[in-house]
Amino acid sequence: xxxxxxxxLFSHFQEHGIDLSDLEAQLQRVAxxxxxxxxxxxxxxxxxxxxxxxxxxxxxxxxxxxxxELDNAFRTLQRYKGRRKVTVFGSARxxxxxxxxxxxxxxxxxxxxxxxxxxxxxxxxxxxAAHEGAGSDHSLGFNITLxxxxxxxxxxxxxxxxxPFHFFFIRKLFFVKEADALVLCPGGFGTLDEALEVLTLxxxxxxxxxxxxxxxSPGGTFWQECLDFISRQLKDNRYILPNDxxxxxxxxxxxxxxxxxxxxxxxxxxxxxxxxxxxxxxxxPLNERALGELQxxxxxxxxxxxxxxxxxxxxxxxxxxxxxxxxxxxxFAGRDQGRLRGLIDFINREEHWVxxxxxxxAQRVHEGVKTD
Numbered sequence: 001x002x003x004x005x006x007x008x009l010f011s012h013f014q015e016h017g018i019d020l021s022d023l024e025a026q027l028q029r030v031a032x033x034x035x036x037x038x039x040x041x042x043x044x045x046x047x048x049x050x051x052x053x054x055x056x057x058x059x060x061x062x063x064x065x066x067x068x069e070l071d072n073a074f075r076t077l078q079r080y081k082g083r084r085k086v087t088v089f090g091s092a093r094x095x096x097x098x099x100x101x102x103x104x105x106x107x108x109x110x111x112x113x114x115x116x117x118x119x120x121x122x123x124x125x126x127x128x129a130a131h132e133g134a135g136s137d138h139s140l141g142f143n144i145t146l147x148x149x150x151x152x153x154x155x156x157x158x159x160x161x162x163x164p165f166h167f168f169f170i171r172k173l174f175f176v177k178e179a180d181a182l183v184l185c186p187g188g189f190g191t192l193d194e195a196l197e198v199l200t201l202x203x204x205x206x207x208x209x210x211x212x213x214x215x216x217s218p219g220g221t222f223w224q225e226c227l228d229f230i231s232r233q234l235k236d237n238r239y240i241l242p243n244d245x246x247x248x249x250x251x252x253x254x255x256x257x258x259x260x261x262x263x264x265x266x267x268x269x270x271x272x273x274x275x276x277x278x279x280x281x282x283x284x285p286l287n288e289r290a291l292g293e294l295q296x297x298x299x300x301x302x303x304x305x306x307x308x309x310x311x312x313x314x315x316x317x318x319x320x321x322x323x324x325x326x327x328x329x330x331x332f333a334g335r336d337q338g339r340l341r342g343l344i345d346f347i348n349r350e351e352h353w354v355x356x357x358x359x360x361x362a363q364r365v366h367e368g369v370k371t372d
Contacts, residue, residue, distance in 0.1 A: 009045040016052070020045075069170045076163050077140075077178060085117040085140065086261060087175050089194045090126025090185030099217040101129045104185055107215065107254040108133025114258055119178060121171075122162055126185045128153035136161060140178075142171050176201060181211040181261040186222035203244055205334050208271060209341060211264045212248040213257045223250050243338030266348040269325055278332035281325040282347060285309060290352035298343045303331040 013020050023044060027037055034040070050063065088108070094101050108118050108130035118134040120127035122141025131139040131153055141156035143164050156162040165171035176182075176198060184195050195214075201207035214223040227250060234240045251257050269281040286294065286309060295306055310327045328347070332340070346352065 009042060009049060012049055013045075013052070018052070020048070065166055066170060069165055069167060073163055073165075073170070073174055076160075077174070080117060080140070083117050084115070084180040084265070085119050085178050086111050086181045086183060087119040087179040088126065088130040088183045088185065089120075089175075089187065089191050090130075091187035091191060092121070092123040092125040092127060093188070094125035094129070094185075100126060100185055100220075103215065103217050103254055104129035105133035107183060107257060108135075108138075110254050110258040111261075112138035114262060116180075116258075116261070119175065121175075122152045122156050124151070124153055126187065128155070131155035142174055144168060144171055172197065176207050179210060181213065181264065183213045183215050183257055183261075184223075185215050186220065192226075199244075199247055202247055203240070203337055205337060209247075209337055209344065211261050213260050214248055214250045215254070215257050216250070216252055218252045220252070241336055241338060243336055243342070246338035246341045263348060264344065266350070267353060268344050268348055270322070274329070276331065277329045278334075280328040280344075280347070281322055282328060283325060284353035284355065285311065285326040286328070286347060286352050287354045290346075293352075294343070294346060297346070298339075301330065301332055301336070301339060301343060303333050305331055 010020070023041065027040055027044070031037060031040065047063070050060065088104070090100070090104060094104070104126045110133075111118050111130075112134040115138075117138050117140055118130050119140045119142060120130050122131075122143035127141075131141065132155055134155075136155055136159060139155050139161050141152055141162045143152050143156075143162055145164055145166055151157075152162050163174075165174075172194070175194065182198055184191060195212075198207070198212060202209055202212070214227075216223045227245075227248075230240070231245065235242055235245065249260055251260060267282050267284050269283055271278065271280045273279070291307065291309060298307075307328055307330045310329065
């Protein structure tokens with residue numbers, strides 16, 4: 001939905017006789033061609049209102065530290081904007097000899113082989129193992145500054161792949177914001193906190209739907225017992241929807257975890273809200289038979305109307321990078337993300353795609369392709 005300027009902020013200063021007429025001119029000098037000027041305008045007005053109120057030094061310090069950390073993270077991660085990333089969670093205390101350490105290292109290697117970057121908290125244990133397997137070129141570490149325990153692992157320590165955070169909540173934001181998938185290994189309070197927060201954000205639609213893979217060593221019971229509890233206590237008591245269990249998958253093999261992620265992006269590219277419609281970007285259009293089947297099988301996800309497939313995304317505030325992708329749009333209620341996961345699994349099946357026609361021999365010669 002297009003951004004709506006917050007005009008009551010200007011009214012606040014007008015009521016107090018404060019002239020801010022030069023604010024727009026300053027913004028125009030700094031970023032004259034930016035489409036984000038209304039956003040920067042409201043950010044500055046918000047800070048000016050805090051300064052005008054001047055109620056609490058601690059509030060001001062929190063705001064300053066937050067803005068600095070956000071700006072530093074945005075600048076650093078801009079270099080990796082075009083690369084898919086996977087956040088890996090797990091215990092910092094997992095010893096080298098534990099089966100999960102070797103499995104996490106294998107996971108990091110498999111992710112790197114699929115050209116996926118590995119994000120961890122940059123610590124030891126599972127985090128160190130995943131980065132060790134991925135190597136520096138495919139690693140990013142989001143470290144939290146603590147007086148004990150949390151030190152950057154050898155793969156990212158002293159490199160430009162290490163991003164320090166003072167606040168846990170900002171670090172958590174980037175763990176999820178940057179993740180095209182998440183893999184959760186066994187761990188303690190922190191791992192469980194991250195797992196439940198991620199699932200809550202996806203379940204409520206506050207975070208885009210991405211694969212959430214629970215990885216355990218063969219014969220391990222950590223995640224299975226967690227799932228048993230969730231099913232017995234949460235699902236059976238109707239605290240969650242039955243389809244919410246579709247938001248995560250349990251695997252016991254590193255390569256299977258990576259296959260689960262790659263399957264999710266076989267055709268599905270990304271999604272967004274466009275005014276009151278939900279838009280799914282796809283790399284291949286759906287064939288007529290699949291589109292008809294989708295209309296019937298997933299009619300419950302449409303509040304009104306039906307699914308509409310458009311050959312490209314050249315309208316509706318779409319970025320140029322995505323303009324070539326096919327769009328599937330519908331009036332989504334925004335609930336039952338587990339059911340939405342079923343729809344994404346449907347469009348990812350190759351038999352449902354319109355495949356590009358093979359070029360004729362004449363076309364292949366014209367395009368410089370060697371023919372037999």
